[in-house]
Amino acid sequence: xxxxxxxxxxxxxxxxxxxxxxxxxxxxxxxxxxxxxxxxxxxxxxxxxxxxxxxxxxxxxxxxxxxxxxxxxxxxxxxxxxxxxxxxxxxxxxxxxxxxxxxxxxxxxxxxxxxxxxxxxxxxxxxxxxxxxxxxxxxxxxxxxxx
Numbered sequence: 001x002x003x004x005x006x007x008x009x010x011x012x013x014x015x016x017x018x019x020x021x022x023x024x025x026x027x028x029x030x031x032x033x034x035x036x037x038x039x040x041x042x043x044x045x046x047x048x049x050x051x052x053x054x055x056x057x058x059x060x061x062x063x064x065x066x067x068x069x070x071x072x073x074x075x076x077x078x079x080x081x082x083x084x085x086x087x088x089x090x091x092x093x094x095x096x097x098x099x100x101x102x103x104x105x106x107x108x109x110x111x112x113x114x115x116x117x118x119x120x121x122x123x124x125x126x127x128x129x130x131x132x133x134x135x136x137x138x139x140x141x142x143x144x145x146x147x
Contacts, residue, residue: 001053001054001055001056001065001112001113001115001119002051002052002053002112002118002119003051003052003053003054003069003079003112003118003119003120003121004049004050004051004118004119004120004121004147005031005048005049005050005051005079005081005099005120005121005123006047006048006049006120006121006122006123007029007041007047007048007049007081007123007124007125008047008122008123008124008125009124009125009126010029010041010042010043010044010045010046010047010048010125010126011027011043011125011126011127011130011131011132011133012027012042012043012044012045013043013044013045013046014126014130016130018129018130018131019130022043022044022131022132023043023044025085026042026085026086026087027042027043027083027084027085027086027132028040028041028042028043028083028084028085028086028091029041029043029048029081029082029083029125029132030050030081030082030084030091031050031052031069031079031080031081031082032069032071032079032080032081032082032096033052033068033069034068037082037084037091037093040086040091043083043125043132048125051118052069053067053069054066054067054069054070055067056109056112056113059074063106063109063110063113064077065077065101070101075102076100076102077100077101077102078098078099078100078101078102079098079099079101079121080096080097080098080099081096081097081099081125081133082095082096082097083095083096083097083132083134095132095134096134097125097132097133097134097135097136097137098135098136098137099121099123099137099142100136100138103138103139103142103144104119104144105144108144108145108146111146112146116146117146117147118146118147119144119145119146120144120145120146120147121142121143121144122142122143122145123137123141123142123143124141
């Protein structure tokens with residue numbers, strides 16, 4: 001199953017002291033693959049987009065997802081968007097956002113499993129205080145669609 005995450009409203013683009021700290025700290029956001037944060041995008045970018053494959057299978061009449069991008073135990077699977085400061089090749093993570101598969105409408109997830117399209121998560125990446133979005137990101141803050 002192909003998953004695409006589209007992030008808008010990155011926090012390093014805004015005015016104010018938080019955006020300034022993010023710019024000075026060379027903060028980036030990326031998707032977490034196992035323990036590594038890859039495809040990092042600066043917090044000052046116009047937008048972010050990640051696309052990757054996850055496996056899906058039927059288990060006792062329910063769909064389960066897996067693969068190196070997927071974290072959590074069965075029934076509580078999720079994706080991580082991880083924030084950190086970049087210094088050369090080093091990435092010092094300080095915050096993560098979780099996108100839970102359990103928040104995706106069952107019919108939509110099943111259509112993606114059956115190959116009807118790309119499963120797309122769209123979300124703003126700035127929280128209400130002007131910083132990087134973190135913790136569990138639930139609808140309506142994230143919108144899941146099939147394209």
